[in-house]
Amino acid sequence: MNSSLEQAWQLAKQRYADSDVNVEQALALLDTLPVSMHCWQGDDVAGFENPTGTLTGGIQATGNYPGKATNAQQLRADLEQAFSLIPGPKRLNLHAIYLEAEQPVERNAIEPAHFARWVAWARDQHLGLDFNPTCFSHPLSADGFTLSHADDKIRQFWIEHCQASRRISAYFGRELGTASVMNIWVPDGMKDLTIDRLAPRERLMAALDTVLAEKLDPRHHIDAVESKLFGIGAESYTVGSAEFYLAYATSRGTALCMDAGHFHPTEVISDKISSASLFVPRLLLHVSRPVRWDSDHVVLLDDETQAIASEIVRQKLFNRVHIGLDFFDASINRIAAWVIGTRNMKKALLRALLEPTDTLRRLEQDGDYTARLALLEEQKSLPWQAVWDRYCQQHQVPVGSDWLSSVREYEQTVLSQR
Ligand SMILES: C[C@H](O)[C@H](O)[C@@H](O)C(=O)CO
């Protein structure tokens, strides 16, 4: 072992022990917290159903960095490359458009067989899979409505797509021995002043009830629903708003998905976790970084990422919060984007686990807010990085920025040939 890293680790261990923090316990706990990496960062949310089609639904991947994956083999190879640079447990979050089929398959006819290769690969990689129906980038979503569509036939099509998706999700869970979290996000909304804001919500509620009617084993499948504030082309009205889904998830007992980019710019999901956790059984987080809008920039180790991780740890929500990522930056190396964002999420979790939370809680209860603030600030400069480096070494992934040379080499040997 590199002796300077070893020395740094020993010193860090002692520094944290001085504040009653056991770094080994923190690392062991970090090893139980998987982060679900989203497949769609690898190809700008194109998928394999119609890879040259347009991305619709009010979301956008901007940039044209060369070398994006154009088929499932390439995407899996890119994912393997990214996974090899990220320490600790990971999952993969798939969208329905990432199916593999010889012939075109309508979305309401997708089956587990179309994802069999993903499952075989995931088993091989020791990964759990999560899933999403894809209710966008399709002719029947072109007018901005899917599950809340006023046309019964179109609405039924999307209901069937979501029903089929749930069976695929349950298949993932059954095959891989770990429940798949299936998140329903629909882009439904209106660009301009909307007179009837109620009817689409009534239809969405009824459609979701139909989708969820089939009982599936919770050991294999978990339903989640994701709210949003607005999308491009749906600036004035979003059917599946925050209030709609908080109430829906509460009343139906589904997981609630909160995306960091789906709220007003000064709202933060870190502050919503505790409230929501009182009413819904589970939370799914889409950790993302909105820059002025839901821009889906790569996750940083910034205050909000830290606050999200700290909430999970401080409230001990380990078994009730599913940590997913949701960003798609096409302006930089896509594998680097995955690595930066996922390592940052894990660094934030580690820093949260290294916090002397009991001490801070006691100070707060005693009304000693001066000491609370002083300690919080001081621990920002404790040697957490030495603990992170140790974690990377334990998992045989590069320490520090060494991972970048591996990405560069892959770029030269693989991505540049595409
Ligand atoms: C591709 C995802 O389903 C999508 O990003 C969704 O989760 C979302 O956040 C839409 O803004």
Ligand SMILES: [Mn+2]
């Ligand atoms: Mn999202």
